[in-house]
Amino acid sequence: MSRTILVTGGAGYIGSHTALALIERGHDVVIVDDLSNSSTAALEALNALAGRAIPFFEADLTEPGALDPVFAEHPIEAAIHFAGLKAVGESVEQPLRYYRTNLLSTLNLMDSMAAHDCWDLVFSSSATVYGDPEVLPIPEDAATGPTNPYGQTKLMIEEFCRDAAVSDPRWRITLLRYFNPVGAHPSGEIGEDPTGHPNNLVPFVMQVAVGRREKVSVFGDDYDTPDGTGVRDYIHVLDLAAGHLAALDHIEQGCDAINLGTGSGASVLDVVETTARISGQPVPYEIAPRRAGDIATSLADPRKANEKLDWRADRNLDAMITDAWNWQSKHPYGFAEAPAEG
Ligand code: NAD
Ligand code: WQD
Numbered sequence: 012m013s014r015t016i017l018v019t020g021g022a023g024y025i026g027s028h029t030a031l032a033l034i035e036r037g038h039d040v041v042i043v044d045d046l047s048n049s050s051t052a053a054l055e056a057l058n059a060l061a062g063r064a065i066p067f068f069e070a071d072l073t074e075p076g077a078l079d080p081v082f083a084e085h086p087i088e089a090a091i092h093f094a095g096l097k098a099v100g101e102s103v104e105q106p107l108r109y110y111r112t113n114l115l116s117t118l119n120l121m122d123s124m125a126a127h128d129c130w131d132l133v134f135s136s137s138a139t140v141y142g143d144p145e146v147l148p149i150p151e152d153a154a155t156g157p158t159n160p161y162g163q164t165k166l167m168i169e170e171f172c173r174d175a176a177v178s179d180p181r182w183r184i185t186l187l188r189y190f191n192p193v194g195a196h197p198s199g200e201i202g203e204d205p206t207g208h209p210n211n212l213v214p215f216v217m218q219v220a221v222g223r224r225e226k227v228s229v230f231g232d233d234y235d236t237p238d239g240t241g242v243r244d245y246i247h248v249l250d251l252a253a254g255h256l257a258a259l260d261h262i263e264q265g266c267d268a269i270n271l272g273t274g275s276g277a278s279v280l281d282v283v284e285t286t287a288r289i290s291g292q293p294v295p296y297e298i299a300p301r302r303a304g305d306i307a308t309s310l311a312d313p314r315k316a317n318e319k320l321d322w323r324a325d326r327n328l329d330a331m332i333t334d335a336w337n338w339q340s341k342h343p344y345g346f347a348e349a350p351a352e353g
Contacts, residue, residue: 015039015086016259017129019072019120020093021065022049024203025135025192025248027057029091031201032252034061041085043078044094045071048206052346056200072116078123089131089262091255092120095164098210099139099304102161113164121175130181132172133258136188136268138244138309140166148244148312151188151268158304169268176266183265185258190244190272190311192251194331195338202338203248204345213245213331216282217339220292227294229279231301234308240279242308244272247326247334257322272311273324285332290340 016033020026021042027049030040042054042065058064066085070077072094081087095113096102102109117134124132141149142156157163169186176182193213195202209215218224232239254271277285280296287294316322343349 013037013039014088014259015041017041017043017081017085017087017090018093019043019090019116020095020135022046022053022057022067023093025189025251026091026093027053027201028196028248029093029252029255030065031057031060031196032249032256034063034065036256041066041068041081041087043068043070043072043081045069048096050346053201053204056346060196060198060200072119073112075119075122077119082123082127082129087124087127087129089133089259090120090124090129091133091259092117093135095135097161099159099161100210102159102164106160109160109164114167117168118171125179130183131259131262132182132184133255133262134168134172134184134186136165136169136186137162138188138190138270138272138311140169140188141309143306144309147308148274148310149270150312151270151315173266180264183262184267185262186266186268187254187258188268188270189251190246190270190309192248193245194247194249194326194334196249197334197337199334199337199341202335202342202345212243212279212282213335216286216294217335220286220290220294220336221339221343222292223343225295227283227296228299229283229296230299230305232298236278236307238278238280241305242276242278242310244274244310245277245282245328245331246271246273246324247331250324250326254316254320254322254324257316257320261320267319269316269319270311270313271316271324272313274311274313276308276310277328281328282332285328286336289329289332290336
């Protein structure tokens with residue numbers, strides 16, 4: 012069944028891949044983004060892959076009424092809400108900006124949806140809501156306890172989504188808790204394009220492999236893990252995008268949280284070594300002190316997504332790194348032009 016789907020943050024990393032997957036499935040997509048962490052170049056690349064000009068509104072969702080023209084012009088039937096700020100370290104330095112942006116954006120979106128009789132919402136939550144997990148792999152009913160303001164915003168949004176669903180049975184909300192999204196579209200034309208110093212491991216390792224940075228700092232080699240470095244549940248962004256389509260297909264009345272992960276882990280050194288092997292490039296690294304706030308291991312229990320969404324992630328680390336490297340080597344500076352020589 013073809014539907015008209017609003018994708019907030021659709022110019023960004025995960026939003027662009029999901030928008031493309033929706034279009035490939037026959038849906039109509041409308042993107043809203045303020046381009047604060049993305050670019051028109053990303054939208055152009057997305058349009059080229061989609062073979063059409065996806066309707067786009069440049070708007071800041073923290074402004075009440077920002078979505079009025081969108082709902083006036085398009086018969087929106089469901090929303091996938093990616094827009095927001097996501098850098099953990101920055102959220103510690105600028106907590107109020109994070110609370111303001113992430114909370115207000117979601118409240119304004121839900122107000123606009125309700126006003127236009129649109130009740131299906133898929134929200135980008137995060138495994139960060141679990142904090143330092145007591146159980147591994149982590150099921151959805153594990154205790155929550157984010158350790159930074161970014162994670163707090165995700166948990167607070169989850170809570171007000173639950174309250175909204177209790178207050179009005181028309182709401183159908185799925186909270187997708189992503190583990191560690193990596194990789195890129197296999198065309199190499201869209202991908203993750205962090206500005207400045209990448210916070211996340213895979214974009215950093217890619218920039219080392221492509222020669223933009225000298226070496227990877229491995230944050231700690233004395234964790235209680237097989238090789239002493241942090242273990243994460245990396246998930247290919249295409250599997251994640253497919254998870255959103257499955258969430259829309261299976262959306263139910265109420266509000267439910269579902270993990271999107273693979274259930275298997277890779278260490279920092281696994282990522283470094285896989286990148287060196289697949290790229291054929293040297294990926295020098297040094298062992299550095301632990302990063303404040305990091306945990307040893309994060310792994311999803313993905314059974315609920317298997318059962319309720321009939322979805323599972325099937326791309327392995329080699330596929331993730333192959334596609335990340337294809338994007339990085341085709342576009343060493345992401346969507347930006349290479350800096351002038353000299
Ligand atoms: P991203 O920064 O690439 O995409 C977010 C998009 O939202 C950007 O294009 C940005 O310009 C836009 N945006 C930000 N504030 C806005 C505002 N006020 N109004 C309109 N647009 C706004 O990030 P991403 O990695 O694609 O993440 C998408 C979502 O998934 C985020 O909510 C993030 O918290 C969540 N998430 C990401 C990860 C990850 O590791 N990438 C993991 C778990 C959850
Ligand atoms: C992975 C591993 C690091 C960089 C973060 C957010 C989380 C979610 C995903 C949004 C860890 C190590 C990293 C480097 C390293 N985002 N590392 N050198 O911390 O699991 O999760 O992104 O919701 O909320 O916290 O991902 O990619 O930063 O780190 O050694 O230069 O790589 O210590 O073990 P993380 P990451």
